[in-house]
Amino acid sequence: MKKTSIPYWLILLLLVVPACLGGQAATETPVQTPEPQPTPTPSEPSQTGLTICMGQEPNSLYPFGELNTAAQNVLAAIYDGPIDTVAYEYQPVILTQLPSLENGDAQIVATDVQPGDTVLDANGSLIELKTGDRVRPAECRSDDCAITFDGVSPLEMDQMIVTFRLRPDLAWSDGAPLTADDSIYSFELQRETNVNPYLIERTQSYEAADAQTLQWFGMPGFIDSTYFTNFWQPAPKHAWSKFPPDQLPEVDLSSRTPIGWGPFTLTEWIPGEEIALEKNPNYFRIRDGYPKTESIRIRFIPDPDLALSELIAGRCDLIEPTINLDDHVGLLQEMQTAEQARMFATAGISMEWLGLGIVPASYDNGYNIQADRQTFFEDTYTRQAIAYCLDRQTISTDILHGLTDIPAGYLPSNHPAYDSNSAAIPYDPQIGVSLLEQAGWLDSDEDPATPRRAINVKNVAYNTPLILNYQTTSTAQRRQVTAVLEQSLAECGIGINIEFIEPDEFYAPGPAGALFGRQFDLAQYALGVEGVEPPCAWFSSGGIPTADNGWSGPNITGFADEDFDKACFDGQTSLREEPAYLASYRQTQIILSELLPAIPLYSRLRIAAARPGLCGFNVDPSANSLWNIEAFEAADSCQN
Numbered sequence: 333m334k335k336t337s338i339p340y341w342l343i344l345l346l347l348v349v350p351a352c353l354g355g356q357a358a359t360e361t362p363v364q365t366p367e368p369q370p371t372p373t374p375s376e377p378s379q380t381g382l383t384i385c386m387g388q389e390p391n392s393l394y395p396f397g398e399l400n401t402a403a404q405n406v407l408a409a410i411y412d413g414p415i416d417t418v419a420y421e422y423q424p425v426i427l428t429q430l431p432s433l434e435n436g437d438a439q440i441v442a443t444d445v446q447p448g449d450t451v452l453d454a455n456g457s458l459i460e461l462k463t464g465d466r467v468r469p470a471e472c473r474s475d476d477c478a479i480t481f482d483g484v485s486p487l488e489m490d491q492m493i494v495t496f497r498l499r500p501d502l503a504w505s506d507g508a509p510l511t512a513d514d515s516i517y518s519f520e521l522q523r524e525t526n527v528n529p530y531l532i533e534r535t536q537s538y539e540a541a542d543a544q545t546l547q548w549f550g551m552p553g554f555i556d557s558t559y560f561t562n563f564w565q566p567a568p569k570h571a572w573s574k575f576p577p578d579q580l581p582e583v584d585l586s587s588r589t590p591i592g593w594g595p596f597t598l599t600e601w602i603p604g605e606e607i608a609l610e611k612n613p614n615y616f617r618i619r620d621g622y623p624k625t626e627s628i629r630i631r632f633i634p635d636p637d638l639a640l641s642e643l644i645a646g647r648c649d650l651i652e653p654t655i656n657l658d659d660h661v662g663l664l665q666e667m668q669t670a671e672q673a674r675m676f677a678t679a680g681i682s683m684e685w686l687g688l689g690i691v692p693a694s695y696d697n698g699y700n701i702q703a704d705r706q707t708f709f710e711d712t713y714t715r716q717a718i719a720y721c722l723d724r725q726t727i728s729t730d731i732l733h734g735l736t737d738i739p740a741g742y743l744p745s746n747h748p749a750y751d752s753n754s755a756a757i758p759y760d761p762q763i764g765v766s767l768l769e770q771a772g773w774l775d776s777d778e779d780p781a782t783p784r785r786a787i788n789v790k791n792v793a794y795n796t797p798l799i800l801n802y803q804t805t806s807t808a809q810r811r812q813v814t815a816v817l818e819q820s821l822a823e824c825g826i827g828i829n830i831e832f833i834e835p836d837e838f839y840a841p842g843p844a845g846a847l848f849g850r851q852f853d854l855a856q857y858a859l860g861v862e863g864v865e866p867p868c869a870w871f872s873s874g875g876i877p878t879a880d881n882g883w884s885g886p887n888i889t890g891f892a893d894e895d896f897d898k899a900c901f902d903g904q905t906s907l908r909e910e911p912a913y914l915a916s917y918r919q920t921q922i923i924l925s926e927l928l929p930a931i932p933l934y935s936r937l938r939i940a941a942a943r944p945g946l947c948g949f950n951v952d953p954s955a956n957s958l959w960n961i962e963a964f965e966a967a968d969s970c971q972n
Contacts, residue, residue, distance in 0.1 A: 381627035382946065382964055385639045385648040387655035389604065389632045394580060394587040395565060396518075396527045401654050402632075408958040409609055409628065410505075410592035412617075414565050417954045420748055420864045422561065426510075426593065426616070428497045430560045433909060437495040438559055442470035442488040445552050450536075451489055452553030454478040456905060458533055461487075468553060473912070474902065489552035491536070496563045498544040503614040504568050505597045512540035514566035521567060524577050531562060538564065555905050557913060558865060566593075595623035595962035606631045617962065624948060624965035636660055643673060643941060649966070650942045650949060652957045657939040658809055661733045664941055674942045679736040679744055679935035680953035681867065682860030684813075686722070687930040688715055691890025693843060693850040696878065699791070707791040708800065708853065713771035714789075715928040719757040720764035723820035727934055731812050739932035741921040742870060746953060749866045749903075751918040754925055764824040773798050775825055784825035799827035803846050804856035806832035813856070813933065828854065842883030850877060850890055858936060859886060864954045868900035868920040871929060891929030896920055 388402035395407055413425025424430045431437030445451055445461055453459050454466045454475060461467070463483030470488040472478060481487060502510035519538045522528055534556070536549040548562045556562065568591045572580060580586045589598050593616065596609035609628040612618075631648065633639045639655045640663070642648040651657065657664065667673040688709045695704060709715055724738045738756040743749060772788035776795075783799050786792040802818075804810050814830050821828055833846060838857075842849035847857060861867045869875055874897070875887035903916035938951050948963035 380625065381629060382625050382649045382966060383629045383631060383647060384650045384652060384958070385631045385633045385642060385655060386652055387632075387634045387636075387639075390607075392581065392587045393590050393598070395567070395590065396522055396525070397581050397587075404956055405652065405654070405958045406598070406607060406609075406630065407590075407592075408594070408956045409596040409961045410590055410594045410598060411565065412592075412594035412615075412962065414563060415561055416956075416959050417864050418952055418959065420746070420954045422558075422864075426499055426502055426566075427563065428499055431494045431496060432560060433907070437497070439493045440490050440555070441493060443491040443552055445487050445489050447483055450551055452534070452551055456901065458551065473555070473906070473910075475898075490555060491552045492548075492550040492554065492556060492559050494548045494550075494559050494562055495541070496546045496548070498546075499616060500544055501616045502593055503616070504571075504591050504593055505612045505614055506568075506571070506591055507614055508568065508570050510566055510568075510593050511543045512546045513543075514569050515546055515564045516540050517569035517573065518567040519564040521572075521577050521580070522564065525580075535562070555907065557904060557907055559907075596628060604632065615962075623962040628961065628964075640664075640941070643943060646943070648943075649946045650940065650964075652940050653938040653951065654957075657941060658937065661735070661939065664939075665733070667941075671944055674944055674946075676940040676942070676949070676951040677735045677937050678951045678953045679937055680860075681742075681744060681747070681864070682858060682936040683739060683742065683744075684856065684858050684933045684936060685930045686718075686817075686933055687847075687852070687855045687857060687889045688718070688928070689850065689852045689854070689889065690715075690929055691850070691876075691892070692852075693878070693890075695890070705853070706786075706793065706796055708798075710791055711771040711789065712927060713767045714773070716757070717764045717767035717771065717773075717824065718821070718826065719928055719931045720760050720767065721821050721824035721826060722931060722933070723759045723816055724756070724933055725759055726816050726820075727813055731809065731816070732934060732937065735937055736935045739935055741924055741932060742868070743866055743917075743921065744935050744953065747864075747866070749914055749917040751921040753918075754921055757925075757931075759820065761820070761823045768798075768824060768826075773825070780825065781822075782825070783827035797827065798825060799829065800853040802828040802830045802854040802856070803833055803838065803852050804830075805835050805838050810856060842877050843879070845883070847888045848877045848883045848885075850888055855888070856933070857888070860936070866903060866917045866920070868896075868903060868917065871920075871924060872897050872900050887929075889929040891927070893923060893927060896923045896927075899923065 386402050386405060388400055390403035390406050391400045393403055393406060395411060416423045416425055422430055429435060447461050449461050450458060451461050451467060454468050459465055461481060463481060465481045466478050467481055467489060468478050470490050498512060504510055523532050534551050534554045536551050538548050540546050550556060571591050572586055575583050588601055595612055595615050597612045598607060599610045600608040607630040611623055611626050636655050636657055639648060639651045643651055664673060664675040668675050690709045692705055728734060728736060728738055737745060740754040740756040768784060772786060773784040774787045776785045776787060783797045786794060786796040818828055818830060838846050846852050847855055859870055870886045871891055872887060873892035875885035876890055877883040877885045877888060899916045899919035902912055906913040906916060940951050942949055945966050947965050947967045951957060
């Protein structure tokens with residue numbers, strides 16, 4: 333299902349599952365890189381079938397469950413769309429067009445509301461309207477025009493109405509027609525099983541106007557920037573409705589051999605080994621010559637060394653990014669030069685961060701200078717100094733092979749909402765030292781080899797050495813990164829004690845866990861989302877893990893800023909067509925670049941490798957790696 337209008341912390345791919353990054357399995361110990369094998373000549377690819385090697389096996393193929401990346405890959409072959417996100421843009425697949433205010437398929441209308449009606453208040457919370465509630469009346473899009481409801485005066489609020497039009501040539505792989513009723517069935521099924529409750533709770537109604545047309549009515553006051561995706565992925569009512577909804581996640585028909593409308597159907601699943609896909613004769617693009625290949629074999633190979641050997645031997649046409657190739661980039665570049673393989677790499681929203689423990693959980697009941705950890709990061713100059721003292725350029729050049737740039741903030745530079753006026757803080761120890769001295773950290777013994785000490789630092793005890801605990805997991809890449817950062821921080825007189833922690837301990841829930849328990853000085857971790865909307869909620873005050881919210885949320889630094897919260901909320905409640913959308917998100921980037929609760933180290937790479945004869949494949953920063961699997965084919969030369 334494409335719509336994921338849920339709080340961003342619920343879709344933290346990387347905080348919660350450190351072993352997976354955009355589908356890449358992290359390796360906790362260095363791997364042995366195989367030597368290039370120049371002599372074997374890859375066997376001729378099959379003209380009727382292709383083999384894709386993945387590092388994971390799907391945990392399920394029930395489309396509305398908690399799916400791993402491998403499952404999402406396979407489902408991309410079985411269900412095409414219904415809406416794809418490519419290059420951070422939305423593309424209709426089984427809809428004739430994306431609804432918009434411009435084409436008339438989306439409207440914002442003024443609707444009467446009465447006491448007791450369910451609406452969204454000015455803070456975006458669902459309420460039953462009553463006297464004293466603060467709401468935004470019709471045509472009011474900011475807090476400046478919000479009012480306090482008196483319970484008597486007539487009140488109109490904005491309501492979104494969105495129309496979705498299905499292609500008329502859609503059919504399920506078993507030949508049954510795919511209609512609007514299948515999308516209604518999916519909505520009711522997910523409502524009953526509590527899937528995507530955020531959007532469902534903000535839906536007043538979802539109904540079919542005819543066999544190919546659906547309409548979504550939002551709750552009054554709910555202005556959704558991604559309204560054009562509020563379409564429920566169809567489910568085959570004719571096949572699934574015979575089962576109780578709570579059994580569908582376990583039934584083979586829906587979880588192991590699902591019926592879809594996409595280019596392929598699943599014909600065999602050998603656990604632990606492979607999945608076989610065959611061309612779907614009822615695919616709606618069959619007359620256009622898609623899919624380009626008759627069959628797909630998906631092999632499960634977690635070991636990147638073995639996968640590369642299979643690629644060279646011709647038993648893998650594609651190694652997609654669930655196989656972690658981070659430590660094999662040099663080899664892949666050599667293979668590409670030798671025309672043994674083609675390497676693909678891209679960076680997306682998923683980022684590696686250095687979090688600063690601004691407000692540890694122990695501060696929640698008030699800061700005690702005698703009992704609590706020193707407030708090392710209260711002064712903004714100290715946080716900015718740390719950023720200037722991080723040699724991120726060496727990480728980008730030497731560890732990431734120059735395949736990604738240094739991020740300026742929480743959005744990559746190719747994202748449509750990226751603030752083009754922003755720039756990454758460069759590695760400049762001189763500026764870093766100057767900022768440290770302004771914050772009161774001085775080189776009291778005039779020995780650059782020893783850490784600076786607090787001489788006049790706010791809320792830090794006199795003569796405290798600037799030595800910080802640095803915690804992360806022990807992946808090979810993170811070990812390389814910490815070695816670079818330890819040296820560059822030392823240039824500024826900042827000492828660090830590096831501690832590599834087992835993932836189960838590092839990512840454990842609070843109050844015990846280092847991250848979610850907010851008990852660290854410096855922590856290196858990764859954040860990622862499903863979707864393309866700017867994830868400013870990573871740093872909103874509502875996302876701070878606390879005892880009250882069960883220690884859940886991505887804002888592990890404890891950062892809280894009213895201006896940032898407002899800008900983030902304004903961006904989330906503005907439409908893409910409106911100036912406030914970009915202006916608000918750019919404001920969040922400006923605030924973060926100044927206050928620096930966390931420092932973006934680098935964008936995480938998604939790396940794939942293919943045989944020279946595989947055409948139609950590429951990696952995209954926002955799309956599933958197999959989003960266009962219908963275009964994959966074996967050919968003598970590729971134009972992509």
